[in-house]
Amino acid sequence: MEEGFNAYRQSLESEEQSIKSTQSVVEQAIAWFRAHSMFVLAYGTGCGAIEMPPTFTSRYDIERLGVVGVATPRQADILIVSGYCSPKTLKRVIRSYEQMSDPKYIIGLGSCTINGGMYWDSYNTIKKLDDFLPVDMYVNGCMPRPEALIEGFVKLQEKIRLNSSEAGYIKYRDNYAHYRANQERLFGAQVAPSYEENFAGMN
Amino acid sequence: MVLIDCFLMLLLAYGFGFLYYGLYRNLSARVHGRFGPSLAQSFFDSVKLFVKEQSTTFGWMFYAGPIIMATGAVLNVLFIPFINHGDSLQGLSSSANLIVVLYLMVLGPLGNALGVGSNGNPFGVMGITRGLTRLIALELPFYLAVIGVMIDAGSADFSAIFEAQSQEMNLLKHPLLFMAAFISFLGFMGKSPFDVVGAPQEVYSGPATEFSGKFFALLLSQSAMFSFAKLLLMVNLFLGGADDLGDLVLKTFVLFVAATFIGSVYARFSTIQSVEFLMRIPTLLGIVGLALL
Ligand code: SF4
Secondary structure (H helix, E strand, C coil): CCCCHHHHHHHHHHHHHHHHHCCCHHHHHHHHHHHCCEEEEEECCCHHHHHHHHHHCCCCCHHHHCEEECCCHHHCCEEEECCCCCHHHHHHHHHHHHHCCCCCEEEEECHHHHHCHHHCCCCCCCCCHHHCCCCCEEECCCCCCHHHHHHHHHHHHHHHHHCCCCCHHHHHHHCHHHHHHHHHHHHHHHCCCCCHHHHCCCC | CHHHHHHHHHHHHHHHHHHHHHHHHHHHHHHCCCCCCCCCHHHHHHHHHHCCCCCCCCCHHHHHHHHHHHHHHHHHHHHCCCCCCCCCCCCCHHHCCHHHHHHHHCHHHHHHHHHHHHHCCHHHHHHHHHHHHHHHHHHHHHHHHHHHHHHHHCCCCHHHHHHHCCCCCHHHHCHHHHHHHHHHHHHHCCCCCCCCCCCCCCCCCHHHCCCCHHHHHHHHHHHHHHHHHHHHHHHHHHCCCCCCHHHHHHHHHHHHHHHHHHHHHCCCCCHHHHHHHHHHHHHHHHHHHHHCC
16 A cells, blocks of 8 residues: 555545535535635734734735635625633534624634644633634644744635535534534523424425 | 526626726825735625625515615616627627616616615614715716717717717727716725715615625625626726727726726815716816717
8 A cells, every 4th residue: 555645645535536426416516606706804802813904914915715705694605713712602602603604613722722822721711612603724822923824725615615514603503502512511591592493394 | 598698798897897896995005005805705794794694674675676786786787788890799789778787777776775665773774875976976977978879979879879980999998988977987886085874984785784694695696796787887988898808807897996096096085075076167167068079
């Protein structure tokens, strides 16, 4: 058996081919359009948010990849949660996420979204964003440079193009009870109303 | 025959609308010192939005808003001739005149107001209030200029307006009227310094705030087509119309690039400032231009 970097790359490519072979041309085209047009709702929860303006403006110009910022969750495809979340912030993040229309994805920016980062023993921030919302792509670092965020976008683009059924919004719908239980545990009586009935009739 | 003609016109307006919108994003990126997205980016965006899910509903009026706007844009494209002679690319322009076209131009903002009014989003309402206030100020100089053009041609028919410009185009004959119309045209195109309606950082997306998915895509497509219709109207009124398709592309392109560059370097006026400015400078230019006729 072949070994090394090329072998690894080939195994990834063959995996991509096998997923693509199950999709029709129309599905592939739609996935391509989705991957090349990403509207971002950038939620500046933590200090990592300071790296987003250079990513979006002249210095790094992420609009080259078809990524633009939008001002309202209704039109957004991607939610960037940029760093630590206090329960109070998380409540707003969840509401914003639930107002977005499918297909939607989440990028967790910074170590704080992965495991709490340097706030892991803080008394009022959450440790793991994935317990409450389905994160599609993590960008680690404290704080991640714009290059890292761009890399994250490129990886997410590949994921969207494959149109896999493991996308976060599908996971959220299928495992809503799990996410909801975590949210209820954190927020207690102040939890926002459930959106579960809205899932009825969706594929 | 007319049907094929109309279909062709809509197709051209759709294609050029998105191409110009892409070009606008690209050119303003260059002004900012960036590379900007690909030319077809806006087209990708609209296709993606058409296949995205629609998540909100506020009753049928909410959906009727974008449809009324799109109707206005489509009718405008069909009623403005693309070419200044012959039978091709004339659409329905022989059964309409300038007054009908001007009337249809305000259908868009009204449809928008109806749609936004039904969703009650405060940013949408703020955006539309700004839009309608600005519209009053925009129309004054534009209509003065158009009246001048109609007096010069002795008719409101496009064919008479082309006829009157066969020797010398209105831009050279009546430069003051052109300047008055061009300043309002910047506002009609939503360019700075008059872009108070969808002003980011102030009212988020303005009137489009609550729209998502297909209806947002419809809004984007109609605005691309409507922009092309406005370019066409300016070309027909002041640049003598287009002799052929190449001429059409050239003239609309020059106007478009001028508007884009001016829009990229100016900061935004507040609503009151833009109303005051439009009521003073271009209106004065229009009145003097009319007096000199
Ligand atoms: S990962 Fe670092 S930079 Fe990002 S929010 Fe946490 S502490 Fe701040």
